[in-house]
Amino acid sequence: MTxxxxxxxxxxxxxxxxxxxxxxxxxxxxxxxxxxxxxxxLAGVGLNIALGLGGMISLGHAAFFGIGGYAMxxxxxxxxxxxxILEGPFLIEGTNSMPIIWLTAIIASGLAALAxxxxxxxxxxxxxxxxxxxxxxxxxxxxISWPAYGGEDGLSIWVRNEFPGLNTLDPxxxxxxxxxxxxxxxxxxxxxxxxxxxxxLNAARQTEIRVETVGISPYKLRLIAFTISGMITGLAGAxxxxxxxxxxxxxLSWQTSGEIMIFVILGGVxxxxxxxxGAVLFILLEHLLGGISDYWHIYLGALLLVIVLFARGGIIxxxxxxxxxxx
Amino acid sequence: xxxxxxxxQVLNGLQLGVMLFLMAAGLTLVFGVMGxxxxxxxxxxxxxxxxAAAVAGATGSFLLALAAALAAAAAAGAIVEVVVIxxxxxxxxxxxxxxxxxxxxxxxxGTRFIFGSFxxxxxxxxxxxxxxxxxxxxxYPIYRLALIVVGLVxxxxxxxxxxxTRLGIQIRAGENDREMIAALGVDISKLYTIxxxLGAALAGLAGAxxxxxxxVEVGMGEPILILAFVVxxxxxxxxxxGAxxxxxxxxxxxxxxxLLLPSFFRTFMEAxxxxxxxxxxxxxxxxxxxxxxxxLRPTGLFGAKA
Numbered sequence: 001m002t003x004x005x006x007x008x009x010x011x012x013x014x015x016x017x018x019x020x021x022x023x024x025x026x027x028x029x030x031x032x033x034x035x036x037x038x039x040x041x042l043a044g045v046g047l048n049i050a051l052g053l054g055g056m057i058s059l060g061h062a063a064f065f066g067i068g069g070y071a072m073x074x075x076x077x078x079x080x081x082x083x084x085i086l087e088g089p090f091l092i093e094g095t096n097s098m099p100i101i102w103l104t105a106i107i108a109s110g111l112a113a114l115a116x117x118x119x120x121x122x123x124x125x126x127x128x129x130x131x132x133x134x135x136x137x138x139x140x141x142x143x144i145s146w147p148a149y150g151g152e153d154g155l156s157i158w159v160r161n162e163f164p165g166l167n168t169l170d171p172x173x174x175x176x177x178x179x180x181x182x183x184x185x186x187x188x189x190x191x192x193x194x195x196x197x198x199x200x201l202n203a204a205r206q207t208e209i210r211v212e213t214v215g216i217s218p219y220k221l222r223l224i225a226f227t228i229s230g231m232i233t234g235l236a237g238a239x240x241x242x243x244x245x246x247x248x249x250x251x252l253s254w255q256t257s258g259e260i261m262i263f264v265i266l267g268g269v270x271x272x273x274x275x276x277x278g279a280v281l282f283i284l285l286e287h288l289l290g291g292i293s294d295y296w297h298i299y300l301g302a303l304l305l306v307i308v309l310f311a312r313g314g315i316i317x318x319x320x321x322x323x324x325x326x327x
Numbered sequence: 328x329x330x331x332x333x334x335x336q337v338l339n340g341l342q343l344g345v346m347l348f349l350m351a352a353g354l355t356l357v358f359g360v361m362g363x364x365x366x367x368x369x370x371x372x373x374x375x376x377x378x379a380a381a382v383a384g385a386t387g388s389f390l391l392a393l394a395a396a397l398a399a400a401a402a403a404g405a406i407v408e409v410v411v412i413x414x415x416x417x418x419x420x421x422x423x424x425x426x427x428x429x430x431x432x433x434x435x436x437g438t439r440f441i442f443g444s445f446x447x448x449x450x451x452x453x454x455x456x457x458x459x460x461x462x463x464x465x466x467y468p469i470y471r472l473a474l475i476v477v478g479l480v481x482x483x484x485x486x487x488x489x490x491x492t493r494l495g496i497q498i499r500a501g502e503n504d505r506e507m508i509a510a511l512g513v514d515i516s517k518l519y520t521i522x523x524x525l526g527a528a529l530a531g532l533a534g535a536x537x538x539x540x541x542x543v544e545v546g547m548g549e550p551i552l553i554l555a556f557v558v559x560x561x562x563x564x565x566x567x568x569g570a571x572x573x574x575x576x577x578x579x580x581x582x583x584x585x586l587l588l589p590s591f592f593r594t595f596m597e598a599x600x601x602x603x604x605x606x607x608x609x610x611x612x613x614x615x616x617x618x619x620x621x622x623l624r625p626t627g628l629f630g631a632k633a
Contacts, residue, residue: 057421119618123625126364126420126564130556131621137553138614145607254553258428265425295440301432308426309414 044275109234345478353526375531400531
């Protein structure tokens, strides 16, 4: 067992033990905090596929996070108002079933990622960063100026959506849903990275021209990776909106993109558990420092600077050494 | 729609454009010479606005406020360059994005800590208040007209600085080959600090000038920063000329889009739906412009071929 695996196993144990402790101690707020960390980790795992595996520095993943959130908001708001989304030519009604919402979120954010990626991946380097940022802003402003779904004020959903057989309003059961999804996606990501596709993607990040020489199009590889990445982040957005029972343009703002990127970097780029460790640490810092000072972002900024300047490889890089360092 | 309304909006677009140019010039210069993506450029804009508002509040003089904005932003830029930015030149873009994102957090919360959460106000001076009548009977605020003039003068000054002075030669040489000019005896790290401080001063000036027509508050820098990114992506990263053309294009598109699109949709939709769709599309219009430019020219209008 490598040291990185031990760190990963410890992280998993914490994510199982902590909520169970909070459940036994009757601390629902702590469970909600853990749920938030797990959902944000999922968003980071999505970004990590583009960023870590594909080497695409996307500063616009809030777009997919927000689209996932709005998929939930739109479907659930139509369901709670008994107001069909579309009446003719065929009837589309809102829903409050989580699986359908998730599927919609994944499809919608996947389509958005495909469209945004198709244009953005033609560019590289600084252009790519700025164009993804700009597309994120485009959706942000669109959400603000589109009055049908709350505009700037956002959209509140009164009751959390339903999952067959579970009571989603019970914090520990909702946590179980989020945690299971995170684990499933982590397994999927690990297998993706080792698959021929993942290997080719990794090769395209390192030496583009060699991949081209053996007859694989790096553009296609990246576009597929970017789309998968957007889908996962979109699913996280739907869960996040369900956690808060609220969706607003803030989910689409570029600060959200920056924060998702922080999870990945804090934990360690291209590490399977990087975003998980990063998101947990972020929520922990927010909870602890936020309790001490209203200005906790100063400390977060300082910590981030120190990590970027002196501890490359993030927390996992520090704990587990650099044996599997990418990019 | 009347001609006067249209002309006013064109002037507003120009005014937004030249202010964007002040922001974009620093960004593109820093990228061209040092290869650095600086997200914290918007924070320097904010520093300029706050310095101007504080000095104007204490002394009542608008010119002193502008001088303070230039000095404060340049000083903040120089300090940040020496302490943090300098370590990022040899890093990849990801590290640069994160470190400068961290700087935004520090700048924003630091400013909130010093000045509080409430916005400050910076008044236009008496001698620049009120409207002026332009040929064709257009009533337009003198202050906004002054912004256009200042922006164009700065653009001209920057052009002369880059093409006609010794510093300009060094900057252009630094863009091409930094080892070579270091070998020729130019203190490259001092040059970088000067370039960064120059870009910061321009951002600070823009912050102070714009601060007088909107409120001075924490987070005011980021929306304009992102517009400035769009500008330099359209113009071509590293090109000052591209920044000027891109800034005017973005300024005009944003302003005229907000005016023309809703009335365009009103020609075939009912009014409330038309203004919803129109204003939604108008707010997206500059990003659509950027996407179109990048599809045709992936390195921008004036960018070097990659």
